[in-house]
Amino acid sequence: MFQSVRWRLTLWYCGLLAVVLVAFSAVSYLRIARAIRAETDASLAETARELSAAFSHEDFEESGATRDVPLDFRYSDRVLLIFRTDGGLVASSRLPGVGERIRSEIARRILGGERGFFTVDRRGSEPVRAFATPLVVVSARFIAVVARGLGDERRRLADAGAALFFGIPVALLGAGVGGYVLARYSLAPVIRMSRQAERIGASSLAERIDVRNPRDELGILATTWNELLARLEAAFASQRRFMADASHELRTPVSILQGEADVALSRADRTADEYRDALQVVQKTSQKLAQIVKDLFLLSRADADRYPVRRSRFYLDETVAECARAMRTIAESRGIEIRMEPVPETLVFADEELIRRMVLNLLDNAMKYTRRHGVVRVTLSHRDGVCVLAVQDEGPGIPGEDRARIFERFFRSSPAAEHEPGQGGGAGLGLAIARWIAQLHGGEVQLRETSPSGSTFVAEIRADPADADSDGPF
């Protein structure tokens, strides 16, 4: 039960309220007690003043008159006493009587020099509050005492105390019930939200939590949840697309391998040449398969931000030249010339293997689409810490509707598919990987221009990654 926020909130609330109420009641009780006492004392002093005034108006010749004056004062709640300075009682008013024990205690105190206000509390009798003041009659000195039982005062105080202290549990109970209902009411949306969230699983990520008031705290929480769900949904969808595309890409070479093996083994009397041809197809297809698997592995590590980037210092111009040389044999077989413009020395701090991969991907595309006996031009420039590699081909160009999509994974435009039918075409990962590599090095790969007579792709990387703003995968 106390694990629930509702209960904890209510208990905290009641606890704090109890502390405040007790402190408030204690202070009020003390103030009331002081006010009642001040009231009693003021009325005793007033009676004493009246008594003194009565003596000053009379003509006192005999001590007998002193004895009679108090008899004229008839109060229902106090008694007047006149003592000699030696403690002997001279006179006392008639009503109400103060017990003998109390009277002798007052006399003892008067004799002991007690003056002003004092309280006499003897066990077995009602406590008494008294006010003693000197009284001079003719030339004789007396002590006048006005005394009053404290029963009434104590009863008023007890009533006030009871009202205050019995009120506390009642107030706490009311506040507790109210607090619990309020906490329950305000937390109800949280419970509703968590029930909705419970129902959302990997297969129902399209569902959203209701947002009643987007401006209050719970609305903000629900909106944040919904945004998180939207991101998860997008990530799941792209993951699913990636899986589907990847398995689709792998299916073709695998079925070629299987078909080739089936055909080769279907008859026992095959010639050595026929086996050689079959093995050549198997070799080419498995090379392509290996490349696709390698690309997929690289992209999955890139997505998880786990690609082990190994940066070193090297000359980019040399790496580009090496890549061009590596392509030369294929180029010559198709009568294509790779023309590398003279480039200045360009020292970079980058992952050489990845940069080589990026350059080869761009050159490979240029070679694939350039017409026979065409020219592929490669230029490299270096400005403000940014190296710019441009690869210009004489291919068929890229149709307008495909330009935005060629950097997507697994995308292949239809002219490309026609151009390189069968196993010669790539899996549509080359540009996606090239772009990721450039971004990893603080740069970008872009299609600068394209027309039916050719296209130019440009790759930019920062010479020093310390200058790079972005280091993450795309």
Ligand code: ADP
């Ligand atoms: P692939 O490995 O299949 O070439 P890419 O990601 O490198 O995949 O390219 C994606 C698509 O972009 C290709 O299928 C092709 O349609 C288009 N493309 C890329 N480079 C060129 C180019 N130089 N000329 C014409 N089309 C190109």
